[in-house]
Amino acid sequence: MNMDIAAVNALPYEDFVNIFGNVVEKCPIITAAVWSRRPFVNFTALEAAISEFIDELPESGKEGILRCHPDLAGRDLHGGTLTRESREEQAGAGMDALNSVEASNMARLNEEYKERFGFPFVICARMTDKANILRQLSERCRNERAVERARGIEEVKKICRLRLQALVVSEASNKL
Ligand SMILES: NC(=O)NC1NC(=O)NC1=O
Known part of the structure; x- marks a missing residue:
C-alpha cells in the first residue's frame, strides 16, 4: 500500500485501525487513540503523534508495549504465530535461519x-543483522532496567517508522 497523507486523513477510524493497527506490534489501541489527532499535515506528523502518545504513557504502559513484542527467534517464530510484519522483519535479519549454536545463545540470552x-x-x-542482534542482546542484559525500558521504546519507534513507511508515502518520496 502507498497512501498519501490526504487519503490517510480521510479514513474512518475502522479503516485507520485496520490498516495501521500493527505499526506498534499488537498495540492497536495506540493507533485507535491517535486517530483523534487527525488531520496529520504529513507523514512526520503522523509518526510524531504516535511517538508522543507513547511518551505520555506511564512507565508501566511503556513496559506493556514492550511485552506485546514477540521474542526474536522465539516461540512465535517457531510456531508460525508471528504477525506478518514481525515475520518479515525477523526473516530479514536471519532469525529464521540460525545455526544450533546461535539458536541456543539466542534462547538463553532472551530468557x-x-x-x-x-x-x-x-x-x-530491519536496521541490524544477526551478529549485531546477538552482541546487543548480551550487552544490553547488563544495563539498568530504566535504561533498557527507554532503549526498548526507542527501538519500537524505529520499527514503527519502517512499518509506517511501507504504508504511507512520506514527503521525501513525494518530492521525487
Ligand atoms: N523482540 C523484538 O525485537 N521483536 C521484533 N523486532 C522487530 O524488528 N520485529 C519484531 O518483532
Whole structure:
C-alpha cells in the first residue's frame, strides 16, 4: 500500500485501525487513540503523534508495549504465530535461519533478559543483522532496567517508522 497523507486523513477510524493497527506490534489501541489527532499535515506528523502518545504513557504502559513484542527467534517464530510484519522483519535479519549454536545463545540470552527486566529484548531487526542482534542482546542484559525500558521504546519507534513507511508515502518520496 502507498497512501498519501490526504487519503490517510480521510479514513474512518475502522479503516485507520485496520490498516495501521500493527505499526506498534499488537498495540492497536495506540493507533485507535491517535486517530483523534487527525488531520496529520504529513507523514512526520503522523509518526510524531504516535511517538508522543507513547511518551505520555506511564512507565508501566511503556513496559506493556514492550511485552506485546514477540521474542526474536522465539516461540512465535517457531510456531508460525508471528504477525506478518514481525515475520518479515525477523526473516530479514536471519532469525529464521540460525545455526544450533546461535539458536541456543539466542534462547538463553532472551530468557536471561526477560528474567532480569520483566519484558523482552526489543531491537529494530530491519536496521541490524544477526551478529549485531546477538552482541546487543548480551550487552544490553547488563544495563539498568530504566535504561533498557527507554532503549526498548526507542527501538519500537524505529520499527514503527519502517512499518509506517511501507504504508504511507512520506514527503521525501513525494518530492521525487
Ligand atoms: N523482540 C523484538 O525485537 N521483536 C521484533 N523486532 C522487530 O524488528 N520485529 C519484531 O518483532
